[in-house]
Amino acid sequence: MNSVERKMSSYSKALVALAGLLLAISIFVPIWRIDLDAPQYPEGLNLLIFSDHLGGNVDIINGLNHYIGMKTLHKEDFIEFTILPYIIGFFSLFCFFVALLGKRKLLNILFSIFLLFGILAMYDFWRWEYDYGHNLDPNAAIIVPGMAYQPPLIGFKQLLNFGAFSIPAIGGWLFIASGLIILIAVLLEYKNKLIMNKLNIIILLITSSFLMVSCSTTNPEPIQLNKDNCAHCKMTIADIRFATELITKKGRIYKFDDLKCMLNYSKEYSLLNEAKFYVSDFGGKNNLLPIESLYFIQGSKLNSPMAGNVAAFYNKEMKDATKAKLEANDIKWVDILTK
Numbered sequence: 316m317n318s319v320e321r322k323m324s325s326y327s328k329a330l331v332a333l334a335g336l337l338l339a340i341s342i343f344v345p346i347w348r349i350d351l352d353a354p355q356y357p358e359g360l361n362l363l364i365f366s367d368h369l370g371g372n373v374d375i376i377n378g379l380n381h382y383i384g385m386k387t388l389h390k391e392d393f394i395e396f397t398i399l400p401y402i403i404g405f406f407s408l409f410c411f412f413v414a415l416l417g418k419r420k421l422l423n424i425l426f427s428i429f430l431l432f433g434i435l436a437m438y439d440f441w442r443w444e445y446d447y448g449h450n451l452d453p454n455a456a457i458i459v460p461g462m463a464y465q466p467p468l469i470g471f472k473q474l475l476n477f478g479a480f481s482i483p484a485i486g487g488w489l490f491i492a493s494g495l496i497i498l499i500a501v502l503l504e505y506k507n508k509l510i511m512n513k514l515n516i517i518i519l520l521i522t523s524s525f526l527m528v529s530c531s532t533t534n535p536e537p538i539q540l541n542k543d544n545c546a547h548c549k550m551t552i553a554d555i556r557f558a559t560e561l562i563t564k565k566g567r568i569y570k571f572d573d574l575k576c577m578l579n580y581s582k583e584y585s586l587l588n589e590a591k592f593y594v595s596d597f598g599g600k601n602n603l604l605p606i607e608s609l610y611f612i613q614g615s616k617l618n619s620p621m622a623g624n625v626a627a628f629y630n631k632e633m634k635d636a637t638k639a640k641l642e643a644n645d646i647k648w649v650d651i652l653t654k
Contacts (some may be wrong), residue, residue, distance in 0.1 A: 400510070554620055
């Protein structure tokens with residue numbers, strides 16, 4: 316009787332095996348990422364932490380950190396990169412071993428040591444960030460008294476003119492999902508149908524949330540007149556009729572007071588083929604609309620803020636009327652790009 320009670324259900328075995336598969340995948344993809352955002356890097360910089368190496372813009376970040384006295388990042392300086400793949404591999408194999416034998420005692424041991432490892436891993440990461448941000452070269456080119464540059468463990472932190480955003484990468488989310496799946500298997504072994512039903516609902520809600528997030532798109536932000544500044548010329552946006560906006564592939568939004576500023580900024584940072592462009596409807600309610608839906612005219616009497624003198628219209632009749640009134644000419648988007 317006791318031996319039967321110690322056996323795991325088929326459902327729990329399948330969950331633990333799934334956790335083992337997710338852990339195996341996490342070895343080959345980035346586990347954590349730190350994104351750095353600054354005006355001079357419109358697409359941002361990122362540091363990707365794999366189980367056995369660093370990825371992303373490591374060389375650029377090392378070059379910037381040299382000026383403030385931070386240590387350079389080298390794979391050889393981290394013992395974690397030597398042992399972490401084997402530790403994750405051990406947990407992956409342990410999951411398959413537990414699923415194969417189907418013993419509840421082994422399941423409980425797996426969950427306990429997995430949880431302990433997760434806590435120790437986060438502490439080790441925090442300790443590295445603390446050392447990295449506080450042990451600075453006293454002879455650095457830029458020294459701000461009392462300033463430390465410790466990146467956030469998770470979330471956002473402003474470091475001089477850089478915004479640092481630290482979150483799990485795909486491997487980290489797989490690692491977290493594995494822990495939650497093992498926890499679900501542990502709870503299910505209590506044979507409580509109420510718990511099982513609630514867990515199924517939670518799993519469904521979590522899955523739906525991930526799908527909604529993955530399918531979401533970034534929309535343009537409304538221009539705050541006389542408050543928002545142009546990302547290129549730094550002037551305050553005062554005429555909503557000429558306001559424009561671009562959204563990068565990473566969802567970063569930049570606002571401009573003139574189409575000319577947006578194009579100059581895009582050319583400077585090689586964003587012409589990497590961003591979505593939105594322009595105010597000159598003849599309508601000044602909504603920011605995608606360039607594909609607009610008609611354009613150009614003329615000196617438009618008097619746009621930075622002398623780009625291009626206006627956009629959603630309504631063709633309104634465009635034609637304004638063109639005649641201000642003695643402007645039609646111009647296509649492709650021609651605007653080449654000017």
